[in-house]
Amino acid sequence: MRQYRKSILFVSGNSPKMLQDAPVFGSDGIVLDLEEAVAPEEKDSARLLVKEALRFFDYSDMDVIVRINSLSSGFGEKDIELIARERPFALMVPKASAEQIAQIENKLDQVEKEEGIPAGSIKLIPVIETAYALQYVHQIVTSSPRITGAFLNAEGLTADFGMQRTKEGEEILYARSRVVVACRAEKLNAIDTPFMDSDDYEGLEKDCYKARNMGFTGKAAIDGRQIDTIHRFFS
Amino acid sequence: MVISKAAQAGSSETSDILIMVSPNPDGGIKLELDSKKVILKQFGKQIEKVIREKIAEMGVKDIMVIAKDNGALDYTIRARVQAAIERAI
Incomplete structure (x- = not known):
């Protein structure tokens, strides 16, 4: 399994300060986010900022992952076209489906060939955040050899189900179990959803304990x- | 590449730069840089250089640029200038 197995830190792809500060927290991977953290009218600007950041900073101590927009949003293809050429470790694919993974893989094949990047070297991490993705999670994580793990986004999932999200997380018990089983069966990283209250360390500890005991290999963070705390629970 | 309308990119947040571009009816490149005095004294020339290099790289000949810097590094300046120009063409 890859290095990012314990922790990934999300940072907005449109925030120069966050892009600069991200490496100091020591996460295994950083996710430069072009999707949720960026307003539609700023997608072009954020895409360029992430491209320049990938050229400028030494992120060699961590896996650099870029969360692109979905292909159906109209932004995803441009994200791949610009960002893949900068050779990030992986692209994170929102609202994952096997069909979308196949389309992205075709695009990556093309970019890698044009840039002389070894075929298949840019990895993929599907985001499980819809009822559809949860139902077909095993099919999704086995849909491409580029896939190194999956990320459960409980905020997206509970919104898709119309459920209320709680700190205790009882509402995502089944989703967590399903994602862990699919990933563990294929020896892939299983990254748990972030704990959304960055000031509640006791709550974060309880959430980490729960996720680790369910079999997740690591957890996402929204704050450095x-x-x-995450590293104390995952190894 | 011809600037056909006014556009901007970036923000006034720390470590960012706000780039505003518009057509220059007099022709050529006109650049106005605004930042803290100490920044202008130490890094003003470097910021200007990065902006002008990006403008040249994009093949823009006639442009007015107002840049309000808040401690942006070179990579941010390049990205924001490119975004502003792409929005203005």
Whole structure:
């Protein structure tokens, strides 16, 4: 399994300060987010900022993952076209489906060939955040040899189900179990959803304990201050 | 590449730069840089250089640029200039 197995830190792809500060927290991977964290009218600007950041900073101590927009949004293809050429470790694919993974893989094949990047070297991490993705999670994580793990986004999933999200997370018990089983069966990283209250360290500890005991290999963070706690629970 | 309308990119947040571009009816490149005095004194020339290099790289000949810097590094300046120009063509 890849290095990013314990922790990934999400940072907005349109925030220069966050892009600069991200490496200091010591997460295994950083996710430069072009999707949720960026307003539609800023997608073009954020895409260029992430491209320049990938050229400018030394992110060699961590896996650099870029969360692109879905292909159906109209932004995803441009994200791949510009960002893949900068050779990130992986692209994170929102609202994952096997069909979308196949389309992205075709595009990556083309970009890798044009840039002289070894075929298949840019990896994919599907985001499980819809009822459809949850139902077909095993099919999704086995749909491409580029896939190194999956990320459960409980905020998206509970919104798709119309459920209320709680700190205790009882509402995502089944989803967590399903994602873990699919990933573990294929020896892939299983990254748990972030704990959304970045000031509640006790809540974060309980959430990490729960996720680790369910079999997740790691957990996402929305704040760099969460990384130390996450690393105490995952190895 | 011809600038046909006014556009902007970036923000006034820390470590960012707000780039506003518009057509220059007098022709050529006109650049106005605004930042903290100490930044202008130490890095003003470097910021200008990065902006002008990006403008040249994009093949723009006639443009007015107003840049309000808040401590942006070179990579941010390049990205914001490109975004503003792409929005203005």
